Structure formats: C-alpha cells, structure tokens
Amino acid sequence: AQRVTQPEKLLSVFKGAPVELKCNYSYSGSPELFWYVQYSRQRLQLLLRHISRESIKGFTADLNKGETSFHLKKPFAQEEDSAMYYCALSGRTGGFKTIFGAGTRLFVKA
C-alpha cells in the first residue's frame, strides 16, 4: 500500500537551530517525492521535489531509498519558516494519484 508517514505533528525549535522534519514512505516502484508548505493564511504550495535536487529557502531533502525516507532539513531555522509542512508522493503505480502525509507543524521560536 502507498503510504506517507510524518511522525511528528508538531516540531518546535529555536531560531538559528537546525531543523529536520521526518517523512517515511511506503511505495511499490519508483516514487516521486515532494514537500509542500502552507504558511498562515496562505495556500498550500510546493516547496521542493526530489527530482529537482534543489535547495529552496535553505531547505533540502534527500531521497533515501534504502530507508524509504525523504526528510526535510534546514541548518538554521528562521521565524518565517513557521508553517505546516506536508510530505507527498506520487508515481505511476498509483496512477499519478498524490498521497499526502498528515503534516508537521513547525514552530520557530525567537
């Protein structure tokens, strides 16, 4: 079964501290992995996707197929990073249906 697990509902860190939002997945085949973010009073939007191997707003995520993980990391958290983060996967096995995790709320304290 296709599944995305985000074990932390809430993550609270101090400004300047490193942050890691965990994401594990279950998928038969080669998935595409994404991180979406929803800032307060804004729409859900794409943060980054593994296929692009990019760093957005200082965030990176590496796909680890052995551990079936796609953790989101940033070395120095900023207050403006406070938001809801969703890990998601898609791929041919699911007919391109996108499965989202339950989300992690990140709170960066001053």
Place this chain on the structure above:
Amino acid sequence: GAGVSQSPSNKVTEKGKDVELRCDPISGHTALYWYRQSLGQGLEFLIYFQGNSAPDKSGLPSDRFSAERTGGSVSTLTIQRTQQEDSAVYLCASSPWGTSHNEQFFGPGTRLTVL
C-alpha cells in the same frame, strides 16, 4: 494569470442537504485534483481528472460523493445527503500535464460545515 479559484469559500448546510463545490483551475492545466482536509488530518485524496475523464475515483469516500469536469476546465464536487462527518476543507489543485512530477497548484479551499 489568476491561480486556482474555488467557490464558495465557506458553506454551512444542514445534515441531509446536497452541496456543490466549484473549482476553476489555472487555464491550460489538464490535470485537476480534489482533496479533503479534516481537522488534524492530512490531505485525503478524493479524485483526479485528466482532461474531462477521471482515471482515479478511488478516494471518493462513498457513493454520496461525485465529481465532474466539463470542457477540460471547471470541476464540480457534489456531496448528496450531507453528513456531519463531511465537514472539512475541500481543496482543489491543478497541474499542467498530470504526470507524477508536475507541481500541483492549490486553490484556497472551501470550508464545509454540516450542522
């Protein structure tokens, strides 16, 4: 141009009534998705359109839920005989081609409250 729009933004209805939720995707986007976001839950996939056809309806929770898309553009999600457990935010998203690695662009959502 404009992003994905949804209407109404809020809908309060009585149990047992039917409701229609509308989504206007970004012009030219062939793929359209409906999701449900319940309090404390993630995004639950409901249905996906490629053009006017729905290759995947597996997420519709019951036969009270249906969706259609006309002209490869506007989509309507209909919930018949609403129940209190249908209360949620219903999100619509569109993407250019519907392949797995395309970014989805989300609308602001419709908050449905069933009394």
